[in-house]
Amino acid sequence: MDDFLLRALAAGIGVALVAAPLGVFVVWRRMAYFGDTLAHSALLGVALGFLLGISLNVAVVSISLLIALMLLALQNRKQLATDTLLGILAHSALSVGLVVMAFQQDVRVDLMGYLFGDILAVTIPDLLWVWGGGVLVLMLLAIIWQQLLAITVHEELAQVEGVPVLRTRLLFMLMIAMVIAVSMKIVGVLLITSMMIIPAAAARRFSSTPEQMAVVAAVIGMVAVGLGLAGSWFQDTPAGPSIVVSAALLFLAVQLVPSRR
Amino acid sequence: MPGSNSCATWQMRSWNVSVTDSAPLVKATGIDVSLGGRTILDRVDLSVSRGQVVTLIGPNGAGKTTLVRVMLGLLKPDAGRVERMRGITIGYMPQKLQVPENLPLTVQRFLRLACDREAAACEQVIEELGIAHLLRQPMQNLSGGEHQRVLLARALLREPDLLVLDEPVQGVDVTGQSELYALIGRIRDKYHCGVLMISHDLHLVMATTDDVLCLNGHVCCSGHPESVSRHPAYLELFGSKVADNLAVYTHHHDHDHDIHGNIIEKPEHDHG
Numbered sequence: 001m002d003d004f005l006l007r008a009l010a011a012g013i014g015v016a017l018v019a020a021p022l023g024v025f026v027v028w029r030r031m032a033y034f035g036d037t038l039a040h041s042a043l044l045g046v047a048l049g050f051l052l053g054i055s056l057n058v059a060v061v062s063i064s065l066l067i068a069l070m071l072l073a074l075q076n077r078k079q080l081a082t083d084t085l086l087g088i089l090a091h092s093a094l095s096v097g098l099v100v101m102a103f104q105q106d107v108r109v110d111l112m113g114y115l116f117g118d119i120l121a122v123t124i125p126d127l128l129w130v131w132g133g134g135v136l137v138l139m140l141l142a143i144i145w146q147q148l149l150a151i152t153v154h155e156e157l158a159q160v161e162g163v164p165v166l167r168t169r170l171l172f173m174l175m176i177a178m179v180i181a182v183s184m185k186i187v188g189v190l191l192i193t194s195m196m197i198i199p200a201a202a203a204r205r206f207s208s209t210p211e212q213m214a215v216v217a218a219v220i221g222m223v224a225v226g227l228g229l230a231g232s233w234f235q236d237t238p239a240g241p242s243i244v245v246s247a248a249l250l251f252l253a254v255q256l257v258p259s260r261r
Numbered sequence: 262m263p264g265s266n267s268c269a270t271w272q273m274r275s276w277n278v279s280v281t282d283s284a285p286l287v288k289a290t291g292i293d294v295s296l297g298g299r300t301i302l303d304r305v306d307l308s309v310s311r312g313q314v315v316t317l318i319g320p321n322g323a324g325k326t327t328l329v330r331v332m333l334g335l336l337k338p339d340a341g342r343v344e345r346m347r348g349i350t351i352g353y354m355p356q357k358l359q360v361p362e363n364l365p366l367t368v369q370r371f372l373r374l375a376c377d378r379e380a381a382a383c384e385q386v387i388e389e390l391g392i393a394h395l396l397r398q399p400m401q402n403l404s405g406g407e408h409q410r411v412l413l414a415r416a417l418l419r420e421p422d423l424l425v426l427d428e429p430v431q432g433v434d435v436t437g438q439s440e441l442y443a444l445i446g447r448i449r450d451k452y453h454c455g456v457l458m459i460s461h462d463l464h465l466v467m468a469t470t471d472d473v474l475c476l477n478g479h480v481c482c483s484g485h486p487e488s489v490s491r492h493p494a495y496l497e498l499f500g501s502k503v504a505d506n507l508a509v510y511t512h513h514h515d516h517d518h519d520i521h522g523n524i525i526e527k528p529e530h531d532h533g
Contacts, residue, residue: 027363028361028363028364029361030361146374149374150374152361152364153358153360153364153366153371153374154355154358156330156333156335156353156355157353157355157358157415158374159335160333160334160335160351160353160425161353161375161419201363204363204365207365208365208367208399209365209366209367209370210364210365210366210370212365213365
């Protein structure tokens with residue numbers, strides 16, 4: 001097996017491991033479109049990172065958080081439905097990102113790579129980002145797990161019981177932003193949400209506790225990475241989309257398993 | 262309905278001087294809330310002391326839930342102040358709690374979200390509410406009555422000084438309703454906590470509650486439940502039809518049912 005394939009596998013598994021446990025919360029909290037919006041805005045982060053000459057990961061996390069805070073502020077005005085606001089933010093951020101990039105003619109950006117990922121071109125530093133960021137996010141998630149679960153069940157009840165609701169919500173957004181930043185090069189901004197949602201949705205049928213669902217989702221995500229890379233290796237299909245296709249096929253296969261209840 | 266505050270001056274008996282200890286656990290004075298230009302609460306006063314059961318009644322949209330949210334500190338009033346005694350624990354039972362369909366959560370796990378108390382203390386509450394057989398069930402499978410008892414258990418697990426219950430009997434059939442109110446009364450006696458609850462029916466809570474606050478934007482009338490039920494402002498608000506139903510409901514009061522026993526649940530899940 002070639003080195004680049006091993007690196008791709010290590011990076012993909014890292015992404016699956018961290019995206020799945022966050023993904024179950026995205027599914028429970030009905031935030032799929034929110035994750036998508038943050039992912040779309042990541043491209044603006046990339047463009048600004050190049051423009052300002054700062055670390056792309058830092059730029060992406062900052063822009064994602066900024067978009068998340070803007071959403072919170074707009075939601076409080078209660079004039080437009082959340083999905084409308086998300087649609088506005090997602091596509092404006094994506095387009096502004098593309099426009100800003102077009103202005104920088106001295107920078108040659110592999111746009112397709114950012115949109116759909118380039119897992120076969122993963123370098124050792126990329127790998128360190130994925131695993132370093134991933135471990136950090138998982139540790140943070142483990143710390144706030146109980147609180148995040150409590151506000152997912154009922155936010156006001158959790159608040160009365162002393163859970164710091166706003167802080168927990170902000171930390172959750174921060175974690176999503178970090179996952180998007182580190183996995184952008186692997187599966188791309190347009191596909192990263194699928195790595196959170198599809199394994200989580202597929203895991204529901206096999207889980208009777210929240211923790212079980214997170215673990216099963218992570219396993220399904222890793223299997224999807226393996227299958228996708230195999231498909232890419234043997235059939236020369238694009239790697240990132242192949243991983244998502246594998247995840248979708250796994251989801252479909254799970255639906256065919258007869259229900260235990 | 263803002264305006265017509267004339268009945269507020271009609272207080273037969275001040276509700277905050279009843280069978281209680283010392284200072285109130287929570288006290289709200291002159292609460293004004295308006296949302297979207299509409300006045301929801303108009304200069305409302307309310308206080309709950311240890312060992313006291315205070316019930317808010319009033320028609321839909323009277324601001325009952327809004328007042329409870331203000332008391333809990335979930336909503337900041339436009340005017341007025343809320344004083345909570347320092348260091349008290351509040352057990353809260355929200356009006357509506359629907360666990361997401363795709364979140365696998367057993368009753369046991371749901372209860373553990375409240376706190377990680379040692380098993381013995383939890384078992385006592387679980388025993389008391391008769392929900393031991395439900396612990397391994399997913400939250401989504403519970404009937405209306407079971408659901409409400411599980412919510413009450415979660416509030417009690419925190420050993421609250423103040424219990425706040427937003428329509429604790431919704432989705433429960435009439436027999437189960439009087440059972441649940443009787444249980445709330447026993448809880449107050451046993452834990453000696455203050456109870457603030459919302460009810461849509463004065464006559465069902467009559468045996469349990471010490472004081473009633475009839476709310477319709479402003480405080481229409483307040484005091485001992487018997488006196489409120491005869492109060493002209495109350496009769497005007499609910500109509501004499503409600504008063505006629507009194508006989509039917511007191512009939513249910515007179516029966517003594519076992520909380521663990523044969524509570525006939527409605528087959529459908531009614532969280533509404």
